[in-house]
Amino acid sequence: MPRTIGTKTAVNIMKESFFSRLKNDLHKHWILYLMALPALVYFAVYCYTPMLGLYTAFSNYKITSGIFSGSFVGFKHFIDFFKSYYFLRLLRNTLLLSLEVLIWGFPIPIIFALVLSEIKSNSFRKVAQTVTYLPHFISVIVICGMVIDFTSMNGLINAIIQAFGGEPIAFMTKPEWFRTVYVGSEIWQKFGWNAVVFIAALSAIDISQFEAAHLDGASRWQKIRYISLPSILPVIVTVLLMQVGHLMSIGFEKVFNLYSPVTYATADIISTFVYRQGILGANYSSAAAIGLFNSAINLILVLSMNAISRKLTENSLW
Amino acid sequence: MFKMKKHIRLSKEDMIFNILSYSIITVLIFICLYPLWYVACASISEPTIVAASHGILLWPKQITMFAxxxxxxxxxxxxxxxxxxxxxxxxxxxxxxxxxxxxxxxxxxxxxxxxxxxxxxxxxxxxxxxxxxxxxxxxxxxxxxxxxxxxxxxxxxxxxxxxxxxxxxxxxxxxxxxxxxxxxxxxxxxxxxxxxxxxxxxxxxxxxxxxxxxxxxxxxxxxxxxxxxxxxxxxxxxxxxxxxxxxxxxxxxxxxxxxxxxxxxxxxxxxxxxxxxxxxxxxxxxxxxxxxxxxxx
CATH class of the missing domain: 1.10.3720.10 (MetI-like)
Incomplete structure (x- = not known):
């Protein structure tokens, strides 16, 4: 089709052609748009409406009236939270808990994957993978039930402590033990599953590299040190940055099922506090503000880690 | 002669590596499975025996479907x-x-x-x-x-x-x-x-x-x-x-x-x-x- 530019301005043509192109596009691919519609409606209702609902964080929301009917108070709820006794405690607990999970939990899947790659028997390796992935699929409720059971005064951990001549410890009622119990159970549940990416990266290494190293007289340790580790380094960096990006979004579910008022001093994190404030205490506005504070930090962390990852490995995290 | 020696040294290293890697993985398999196995055994054992077992139960004892x-x-x-x-x-x-x-x-x-x-x-x-x-x-x-x-x-x-x-x-x-x-x-x-x-x-x-x-x-x-x-x-x-x-x-x-x-x-x-x-x-x-x-x- 010949396009003629007459007396109309260029902007007008752009506008016209954009909307007419869009109209044509919608007309031509209406089935595709219709197929996307239900999911898009879901995102609009369940994800975007609550974002509008964040107005409650800046107003005095009352349960009896609509979400937007509360009087606007600006950053009052945020400032109240920053000034409160809980702010530092919650921030410290949230960060320390996820940092400990990161520090102790991060190297183990890598070591596990490296050791597993040294196993020559295929069937044994398969069994090991099957078994170590399993805890990942068991519900948090059951995991926490078992944690409480094994750390009880009458449980396995205390039996071991006593066998070595120690005094039994009531782990679940001691704030100083909460993070250790949490991190230990987290590693138990996730180390196998978190190794999946490393196992896959290791199995993708060209086998001729190992053969060449073998001919040069390299030991097994040298092969790990100079071939395996450098090959999976980009994956390690990517996963590490991703986990740092999620430092502030540590899971609510497990803390909620393990903590109790006696361990709040170390166990209470931002999300569990939001739950108690908002859902149990009906202080919706201040709870929404605290939640927003958490998600804002989250967003900044994720975006900056992604930027770093893009620079380092030319590989964005999403 | 030299080659032979080297070969033996290598296989020795291989053996240590194999023993180490197999035992580490076996221990990990056991650690992953034991809590689940314990719960399964405890659910069909006599409750008082379970309570006295201090979390150590390798096999169900006095099987009962009471629970x-x-x-x-x-x-x-x-x-x-x-x-x-x-x-x-x-x-x-x-x-x-x-x-x-x-x-x-x-x-x-x-x-x-x-x-x-x-x-x-x-x-x-x-x-x-x-x-x-x-x-x-x-x-x-x-x-x-x-x-x-x-x-x-x-x-x-x-x-x-x-x-x-x-x-x-x-x-x-x-x-x-x-x-x-x-x-x-x-x-x-x-x-x-x-x-x-x-x-x-x-x-x-x-x-x-x-x-x-x-x-x-x-x-x-x-x-x-x-x-x-x-x-x-x-x-x-x-x-x-x-x-x-x-x-x-x-x-x-x-x-x-x-x-x-x-x-x-x-x-x-x-x-x-x-x-x-x-x-x-x-x-x-x-x-x-x-x-x-x-x-x-």
Whole structure:
């Protein structure tokens, strides 16, 4: 089709052609748009409406009236939270808990994957993978039930402590033990599953590299040190940055099922506090503000880690 | 001579490596399995023996089904089991339909709104309203204490959407084109050609969504405060576990600690057994899904 530019301005043509192109596009691919519609409606209702609902964080929301009917108070709820006794405690607990999970939990899947790659028997390796992935699929409720059971005064951990001549410890009622119990159970549940990416990266290494190293007289340790580790380094960096990006979004579910008022001093994190404030205490506005504070930090962390990852490995995290 | 020596030295190193790696992995397998095995054994052993075992039980002792009789006599277990099965089946079906339709639509490069709509979907991965505003929206929509409030959250997971879209984009373009030449529209192409060749990916989706429905409890706790009859098994399990650990603290309860524990073990077994039984067959798909997710489209 010949396009003629007459007396109309260029902007007008752009506008016209954009909307007419869009109209044509919608007309031509209406089935595709219709197929996307239900999911898009879901995102609009369940994800975007609550974002509008964040107005409650800046107003005095009352349960009896609509979400937007509360009087606007600006950053009052945020400032109240920053000034409160809980702010530092919650921030410290949230960060320390996820940092400990990161520090102790991060190297183990890598070591596990490296050791597993040294196993020559295929069937044994398969069994090991099957078994170590399993805890990942068991519900948090059951995991926490078992944690409480094994750390009880009458449980396995205390039996071991006593066998070595120690005094039994009531782990679940001691704030100083909460993070250790949490991190230990987290590693138990996730180390196998978190190794999946490393196992896959290791199995993708060209086998001729190992053969060449073998001919040069390299030991097994040298092969790990100079071939395996450098090959999976980009994956390690990517996963590490991703986990740092999620430092502030540590899971609510497990803390909620393990903590109790006696361990709040170390166990209470931002999300569990939001739950108690908002859902149990009906202080919706201040709870929404605290939640927003958490998600804002989250967003900044994720975006900056992604930027770093893009620079380092030319590989964005999403 | 020199060569011989070197060979022997190498194989010695090989042996140490083998012994070390096999023993580390064996210990890890044991650590992963033991807690589950213990719970299974404890659920069919005499409660007083379990209490005296200090968590060390390699085999069931004095087998009794007493705990299971107690659990199955509880009507709520049956109700909630049925609820969980319903949520898992209905929820997963809805998940698959919505996710695959969205992923198929947005896998087409030739539609104008592909970019903005993809952004609209992806953004929810990085930012959301949070627990309270979401709760208030559900509440203001009048969905509190309804089954819809259980099925609505997580209807489409962005992570699964990415896996699905990556898969559709990886299919050869000739599939669509030949269908188009034959006069098929997008819908017929989707249902008759694209879906049948995507069975493996859909299987992964079914597993991911299915497991998350089976284990879900938090949204139910939040959105079903006054309708216990809609509760899933996980929430009832949670109550039983909490009751057993609080029985440990107060002595005046109607049942002894041993009995409460036995009931807890039996409940854990019946709520976890379906996953453990299906798991070995599905395991390869789970891991496959992770790899699919890491392939960026």
């Amino acid at each position: 299971y009789q107690k659990v199955f006599a509880n009507k709520e277990i049956w109700y909630s089991y049925a609820n969980t099965i319903f949520y898992t089946f209905a929820g997963t079906a809805l998940n698959i339909i919505l996710t695959s339709m969205l992923a198929y639509a947005l896998s087409h490069k030739n539609i104008m709104l592909k970019k903005p709509l993809t952004l609209f979907v992806m953004f929810t991965m990085f930012f959301n309203g949070g627990m309270i505003p979401t709760y208030l929206v559900i509440r203001n929509l009048g969905l509190l204490n309804t089954r819809i409030a259980v099925l609505l959250p997580g209807l489409v997971s962005v992570f699964n959407f990415i896996i699905m879209r990556t898969h559709f984009e990886s299919l050869p373009g000739e599939l669509e084109e030949s269908a188009k030449i034959d006069g098929a529209n997008y819908w017929t192409t989707f249902t008759k050609i694209i879906l049948p060749v995507s069975k493996a990916t859909i299987a992964v989706m079914v597993l991911y969504y299915g497991v998350s429905h089976w284990n879900s409890w938090f949204n139910e706790m939040l959105y079903l405060p006054n309708t216990r009859e809609y509760w899933p098994l996980a929430l009832i399990t949670r109550e039983i576990i909490m009751a057993s650990s609080s029985a440990a603290m107060s002595d005046g309860s109607a049942i002894t600690q041993e009995v409460a524990d036995a009931i807890k073990y039996a409940t854990i077994v019946i709520s976890t057994l379906p996953i453990i039984c299906l798991y070995p067959f599905l395991q390869k798909y789970f891991a496959k899904g992770v790899m699919m997710g890491s392939v960026k489209g």
